[in-house]
Amino acid sequence: MNDKLINEMTQKYSYDWRLKILILTWEYPPNVVGGLSRHVNGLSVHLAEQGHEVHVVTAGNASLAAHEIMSGVHVHRVTPLNNQDDHFLSWIAGLNLAISYKGEKIAENIKFDIVHAHDWLVGTAGITLKEVLSIPLLSTIHATEHGRNNGIYTEMQRFIHEKELQLMTESDQVIVCSNYMREDLLANFHLSDKKITIIPNGIEPCNSKVDSNKIYPFIKNKRYIFSVGRIVKEKGFETLIEAAQAAKEQGQEIYFVIAGKGPMLERYRKMVTEKQLDHYVAFIGYVTDEERNALLMNSEIAVFPSLYEPFGIVALEAMILGKPTIVSETGGLKGIVMDRQTGLLMVPGDAESLLKNIEFLLQNPQIAEEIGLKGMKIVKSLYGWKRIASQTVNVMEDTLLHQRANMSEKTR
Structure with a gap:
């Protein structure tokens, strides 16, 4: 495709676009x-705030509305065709069929400019709607x-990979979301390298009116x-368990609070009990966003010891609150944190490395505070959702320009 044609198309479509x-x-x-x-x-939400018409199609359930507008975004919820199927891949196949059908029905009244699919889980529907x-x-x-x-x-x-x-x-x-990815x-x-664009995850300043000490009284007065x-x-939460065991053996008073749900939860709880930790x-277990923010704000240090992490939004959630944060030197995390400047890097899976970083921060509270403040500043300047949404729109507009330029070239 020649540059002259691209310039013509850019001028033609460079007016104030409001994408659907x-x-x-x-x-x-x-x-x-x-x-x-x-x-x-x-x-x-931020695409909608910038004036674009945004329709999200996603999985729903009986307790949620089939369609509602949330913060300016049209949210359409569907039920997978085989909703009761316990086999995950069958359930996903049924979800894609339902999403494809709903997308077609919505498009009867709205001429969409682009379809944006998030991960392979909705890939079949994305390809179909394209x-x-x-x-x-x-x-x-x-x-x-x-x-x-x-x-x-x-x-x-192998099926998922394909x-x-x-x-x-x-x-x-x-x-x-990262150079690692x-x-x-x-x-x-x-x-092709030209087909890939890096746009990081976004984060917004957050706070909490929740008193974590009342919800979790066992942490009251604990560091x-x-x-x-x-x-x-x-x-990598097993690394935290190993670090706690080492701290216990060394006579250190270090207490870890870990929130979240998932298939390994009961196994890890059992491991903690068996090791008398x-x-x-x-x-x-599960916490709401407000509870998470309250727990973060009242903590001494935030730790994310992932073995694999494409980006690491959880690290941004801690850093934006000014918390000194320790992350594994892996994946997208190592691209977020500058060691001993905006956070600390630990060796993935290495409990000793984690403990050394914890001890450094606890023994140097002034340095820990400075690291937390620097981390907060860098997150606010680089990872705001308004900026991320604008970068995404730029990719969408470029994609549309190239498509239309290709179509024009074919008709010449």
């Missing part, structure tokens, strides 16, 4: 499974099966270290 955007995601608040729902919510509606497909890849498992070993992992590849191949443009896609999916995330192996570690 169809966003697909398997989770969206109040249905929260992991960080993906918060990302899509933050992006959608073809049916004849609009570009943008996808955001939040994580990969290869990255989560450090390879592909089972039939289910679905990820199919979505990326069919997408006109792909967004990832970009390298993952280049190495394991052999995408505790806080962590939160989905309770799965790749989040109940006075050193508490897995408190």
Whole structure:
């Protein structure tokens, strides 16, 4: 495609665009499974605030409205065709069918400019709607099966890997949240570098009116270290248990509070009891955003010891509150934190490395406070949702310009 044609198209379509955007995601608040729902919510709300018409199609349930407008965003909820199927892949297949059908029905009254799919979980619906509606497909890849498992070993992992590849191949443009994820896609999916754009996750200043001491009286008057995330192996919470055991053996009074739900929760709780660490570690289960913020604000240090982390939105949630934050030197986390400046880096899976960082911060409170303040400043300046939404719109507009330029070139 020649530059002259691109310039002509840019001038033609550079007036004040108000895009009509169809966003697909398997989770969206109040249905929260992991960080993906918060990302899509933050992006959608700020796209709507900038004047774009945003429709989100997602999974629903009997307790939620089939359609409502939330913070300017049209949220459409569907029920998977085989909603009672316990097999996850069958459930996802039924969800994609339902999302595709709903997207087509909405498009009978709205001419969408672009469809934006978030992860392979809605990839089939995204590809279908791209073809049916004849609009570009943008996808955001939040994580990969290869990255989560450090390879592909089972039939289910291979199936998901192939679905990820199919979505990326069919997408006109792909967004990832970090350079780490970009390298993952280049190495394991052999995408063209030009097809990938890095746009980080966003965060907004937050506070809490909740008194965490009243909700969790066992932490009252305790100096505790806080962590939160989905309770799965790749989040590295076992390292915290190992660190607590080492601290106990050394006679140190270090107390860990870990929030979140997930398949490993009961296993970790049992491990804590078996190791007689109940006075050193508490897995408190699911918390609301307000409760999480209250727990963060009252903590001494925030720790995120992930073994695999494409980005690390939880680290931003701690840093924006001015908390000195320790993260694993892996994935997207190492791109967020500058060691001993805006946070501390630990060796992934290394309890001794974690303890050394904790001891440094506890023994140097003034330095810890300075690190927390520097971290807060960098997060506010680089990761605001308004900026992230604007960058995403730029990608959408470029994708549309290239599509229209290609169409014009073909008709010449």
